[in-house]
Amino acid sequence: MSTFFTLKDFFSKQKWNYLIGVIWLLIIDSIQLIVPQIFRWLTNDFQNNALNNKAILKYVFLILLTGIAIAVGRFFWRIYILGTSRELEYYLRKKIFDHLLSLSPNYFNTHKTGDLMAHATNDVNAVRMAIGQGTIMIVDSMFMIVLTLIMMVKTTNIRLTFIALFTLPFIVIVVSKFGKIIHKRFKIVQEAFSDLTDITQESFSGVRVVKSFVQENLIQSKFEKVNNDNLKKNLDLVKISGTFHPFIEFISSLSFLLIIFYGGKEVILNKISLGDFIAFNSYLGLLVWPMMALGWVINIFQRGAASMDRINIILEETPDIVNNPKTIELEQPKGQVQFKNVSFKYPDSDNYALKNINFSIEQGKSLAIIGRTGSGKSTIASLLLRLYDAQDGNILFDNIDIKDLSLKSLRENIGYVPQDNFLFSNTIAENIAFSFDKPTSSEKVVNAAKLSEVYNNIIEFENGFETILGERGVTLSGGQKQRTSIARALIKEPSVLILDDSLSSVDTETEEKILNNLKTIMDTKTTIIISHRISTIKDCDEIILLSNGEIAERGTHESLLLNNGFYKNLYENQLLEEKIINN
Numbered sequence: 001m002s003t004f005f006t007l008k009d010f011f012s013k014q015k016w017n018y019l020i021g022v023i024w025l026l027i028i029d030s031i032q033l034i035v036p037q038i039f040r041w042l043t044n045d046f047q048n049n050a051l052n053n054k055a056i057l058k059y060v061f062l063i064l065l066t067g068i069a070i071a072v073g074r075f076f077w078r079i080y081i082l083g084t085s086r087e088l089e090y091y092l093r094k095k096i097f098d099h100l101l102s103l104s105p106n107y108f109n110t111h112k113t114g115d116l117m118a119h120a121t122n123d124v125n126a127v128r129m130a131i132g133q134g135t136i137m138i139v140d141s142m143f144m145i146v147l148t149l150i151m152m153v154k155t156t157n158i159r160l161t162f163i164a165l166f167t168l169p170f171i172v173i174v175v176s177k178f179g180k181i182i183h184k185r186f187k188i189v190q191e192a193f194s195d196l197t198d199i200t201q202e203s204f205s206g207v208r209v210v211k212s213f214v215q216e217n218l219i220q221s222k223f224e225k226v227n228n229d230n231l232k233k234n235l236d237l238v239k240i241s242g243t244f245h246p247f248i249e250f251i252s253s254l255s256f257l258l259i260i261f262y263g264g265k266e267v268i269l270n271k272i273s274l275g276d277f278i279a280f281n282s283y284l285g286l287l288v289w290p291m292m293a294l295g296w297v298i299n300i301f302q303r304g305a306a307s308m309d310r311i312n313i314i315l316e317e318t319p320d321i322v323n324n325p326k327t328i329e330l331e332q333p334k335g336q337v338q339f340k341n342v343s344f345k346y347p348d349s350d351n352y353a354l355k356n357i358n359f360s361i362e363q364g365k366s367l368a369i370i371g372r373t374g375s376g377k378s379t380i381a382s383l384l385l386r387l388y389d390a391q392d393g394n395i396l397f398d399n400i401d402i403k404d405l406s407l408k409s410l411r412e413n414i415g416y417v418p419q420d421n422f423l424f425s426n427t428i429a430e431n432i433a434f435s436f437d438k439p440t441s442s443e444k445v446v447n448a449a450k451l452s453e454v455y456n457n458i459i460e461f462e463n464g465f466e467t468i469l470g471e472r473g474v475t476l477s478g479g480q481k482q483r484t485s486i487a488r489a490l491i492k493e494p495s496v497l498i499l500d501d502s503l504s505s506v507d508t509e510t511e512e513k514i515l516n517n518l519k520t521i522m523d524t525k526t527t528i529i530i531s532h533r534i535s536t537i538k539d540c541d542e543i544i545l546l547s548n549g550e551i552a553e554r555g556t557h558e559s560l561l562l563n564n565g566f567y568k569n570l571y572e573n574q575l576l577e578e579k580i581i582n583n
């Protein structure tokens with residue numbers, strides 16, 4: 001039960017709904033117990049020749065009335081208990097989603113999206129079933145067992161009731177043995193489903209790569225393997241559930257045999273009336289269902305508990321990057337950035353991605369970071385945004401250690417254009433205005449689009465800024481995506497703008513226009529440009545050249561050329577490339 005402790009807030013909020021539902025359930029159960037009594041009266045009247053038309057009508061009316069009452073009552077307990085379990089589904093999904101959002105980026109490097117999706121769907125469903133259907137069955141079966149036993153003793157005698165209960169201990173043993181196996185197998189089934197969701201998600205996210213490399217067969221066979229594995233694990237579960245239920249049904253129905261034998265004898269010996277015997281059998285019929293329900297409850301609870309275990313693992317995960325107890329908010333940010341002896345290793349990596357990095361950018365100045373692929377350029381941006389924390393050294397924003405700033409304040413003041421330029425399946429306007437909680441003025445959106453030189457492309461689309469992007473709409477070209485991402489960062493009017501290789505798909509003419517636009521709006525702000533192209537960064541106030549995570553060269557474009565180092569080499573190679581292309 002401690003597995004479900006995570007849901008205590010939900011239960012304390014919803015306890016009244018559950019209580020009302022349970023009360024309705026108990027009322028209906030009690031009404032159900034009247035039905036065998038009606039049969040008993042009817043049989044006894046019949047046996048005593050007291051059954052006339054009026055009596056038959058009375059019994060028909062009574063049966064009808066109990067039928068209606070049961071139907072109405074069932075409606076209410078369904079609404080209160082099953083309705084509340086739907087609320088639980090909503091609550092739990094939101095809790096998982098909100099918690100995942102609070103986790104640091106590294107969590108998502110080590111956990112597959114498909115797996116997380118499976119938790120939010122199948123596992124949440126299994127918990128809902130346990131809390132909804134499971135609760136109904138446990139309350140229902142316990143109450144029915146107790147009341148039915150009382151009615152059985154009252155209708156006949158304690159001896160016959162004990163005989164009817166002969167099978168109960170066997171049921172308890174079978175239930176506990178099977179329960180453990182079901183728990184284990186259901187966990188395995190859920191893991192297999194996670195793998196299935198994962199491969200489906202990955203195959204279709206990468207469908208363009210799959211098609212262009214003509215690897216449909218490879219993906220198909222991978223899917224087939226996982227699908228097959230999922231089938232096998234489900235069949236293992238079905239086998240155990242398939243043995244469990246008939247077994248329980250068989251054991252519980254043995255009671256009927258015993259009662260027909262012993263009860264029949266008591267009728268012959270006139271110890272009980274025929275009416276009593278029929279009512280007793282009806283009660284036994286009522287008892288079989290709760291006994292079987294106990295079996296189902298165990299099955300459903302074990303599945304729910306297995307899924308809750310899996311969900312708890314996510315909910316217990318703590319974010320690596322959190323606010324300090326006392327955080328500072330940036331009041332009037334200037335955008336000064338300083339790296340002091342910063343060294344950093346990615347989690348689970350033995351090598352330093354950055355080693356002893358030192359630089360400082362004053363307000364209104366620009367810094368360029370250049371270097372071979374994998375030299376650590378993007379890592380500098382990630383550290384400044386506190387997507388990771390450096391193991392050594394300090395990073396200062398306006399002379400405050402970024403670990404002392406609130407994450408919100410720090411990130412709100414940085415306009416980041418990431419390398420992957422991810423855009424959501426929303427309208428272009430919504431993508432550009434992504435940093436605003438409320439809809440922002442279209443004038444701001446248009447202005448940002450003009451500054452990033454994507455405006456003319458957007459207005460050419462039939463729906464302009466209202467064009468929907470992604471799976472449900474238009475696919476932008478690489479350059480259009482990059483410029484839309486730049487607009488998304490510029491609209492924030494950030495104190496620090498980071499362009500991470502954000503002009504690589506833009507032609508040099510457009511690049512120049514964008515850089516000129518930036519010069520005017522960023523004159524009092526800080527710009528960090530990460531690039532492979534020297535044409536993008538040559539006008540920056542300082543350029544640092546990274547090599548294997550270390551600053552190998554630094555200076556202005558002119559001073560670096562005089563250095564005769566790797567930078568000059570790179571510049572000459574790029575000039576040569578340009579010449580070849582232009583010829």
Ligand SMILES: Nc1ncnc2c1ncn2[C@@H]1O[C@H](COP(=O)(O)OP(=O)(O)OP(=O)(O)O)[C@@H](O)[C@H]1O
Binds near residue numbers: 346349373
């Ligand atoms: N999440 C991560 N976990 C482990 N290692 C990582 C991670 N991200 C990057 N690295 C490694 O850190 C090093 C620096 O990566 P980084 O992305 O900063 O390079 P970069 O200079 O920006 O490269 P590029 O020009 O290709 O974008 C690389 O060796 C890379 O493999």
